Amino acid sequence: KAGVTQTPRYLIKTRGQQVTLSCSPISGHRSVSWYQQTPGQGLQFLFEYFSETQRNKGNFPGRFSGRQFSNSRSEMNVSTLELGDSALYLCASSLDTGPGGGAFFGQGTRLTVV
Amino acid sequence: EDQVTQSPEALRLQEGESSSLNCSYTVSGLRGLFWYRQDPGKGPEFLFTLYSAGEEKEKERLKATLTKKESFLHITAPKPEDSATYLCAVPATSGTYKYIFGTGTRLKVLA
Numbered sequence: 001k002a003g004v005t006q007t008p009r010y011l012i013k014t015r016g017q018q019v020t021l022s023c024s025p026i027s028g029h030r031s032v033s034w035y036q037q038t039p040g041q042g043l044q045f046l047f048e049y050f051s052e053t054q055r056n057k058g059n060f061p062g063r064f065s066g067r068q069f070s071n072s073r074s075e076m077n078v079s080t081l082e083l084g085d086s087a088l089y090l091c092a093s094s095l096d097t098g099p100g101g102g103a104f105f106g107q108g109t110r111l112t113v114v
Numbered sequence: 115e116d117q118v119t120q121s122p123e124a125l126r127l128q129e130g131e132s133s134s135l136n137c138s139y140t141v142s143g144l145r146g147l148f149w150y151r152q153d154p155g156k157g158p159e160f161l162f163t164l165y166s167a168g169e170e171k172e173k174e175r176l177k178a179t180l181t182k183k184e185s186f187l188h189i190t191a192p193k194p195e196d197s198a199t200y201l202c203a204v205p206a207t208s209g210t211y212k213y214i215f216g217t218g219t220r221l222k223v224l225a
Contacts, residue, residue, distance in 0.1 A: 004157075033212065042217040043158075043201070056212050090157050092213075102148050103203070103213055105157035 002027065004106035006091050012112045018079040021109045025072050025093030032074040033103065034066060037088040046089075049074055081113045116141045116206050120216035127223050130191045135219045137202035138184040147185050149178050150201040152218070158201055192223045 005024040013019050025032050033048040045058040049068035066076040092103035117140045146165050150158035162171040164180035171178045177188045199218040206212040
């Protein structure tokens with residue numbers, strides 16, 4: 001069974017640009033969550049989607065947005081990039097049985113803003 | 115407020131020197147506690163799920179235990195390949211798939 005797939009693995013962008021990251025969850029999983037990981041802050045929750053609906057959003061500015069498609073694939077977008085957005089962005093998919101089933105992560109997208 | 119705290123932040127062990135990592139949590143209605151291993155530049159790899167106090171899970175040199183307020187990850191006779199950051203997480207109480215993560219313990223096992 002294929003795991004969570006994130007593309008691209010690495011990105012270098014310039015301040016002010018925007019970026020789109022993609023995540024394909026484990027087959028059959030309808031829940032996708034996004035996290036930002038930085039050395040100082042650890043894993044910070046961005047947002048989660050279930051069946052194309054955003055169910056929860058973390059404490060991030062509106063420059064961070066996302067969506068989920070009917071095949072459960074998800075994208076997140078960051079507009080007007082800032083240097084502080086440099087981080088590892090992780091996508092996780094979860095079983096439909098509920099959060100007690102755990103979250104399974106992709107390898108992440110390393111975003112560097114210069 | 116849901117909270118997860120891990121200690122120590124970093125741990126250096128000699129190969130074969132057993133130790134324990136701690137994860138304390140504050141959450142209403144625990145719906146599972148999860149342990150992950152993360153290697154540099156990679157996503158967290160799922161290790162264990164614990165659901166109730168007294169439960170234990172084992173995998174090779176790792177054993178996870180759970181009480182009503184904390185969980186321990188015991189590492190027995192570690193090897194250099196066990197070097198990684200170990201994270202614990204709990205589902206938030208808000209009825210969503212949001213997970214609250216600790217900041218992790220960076221483990222270094224020296225040969």
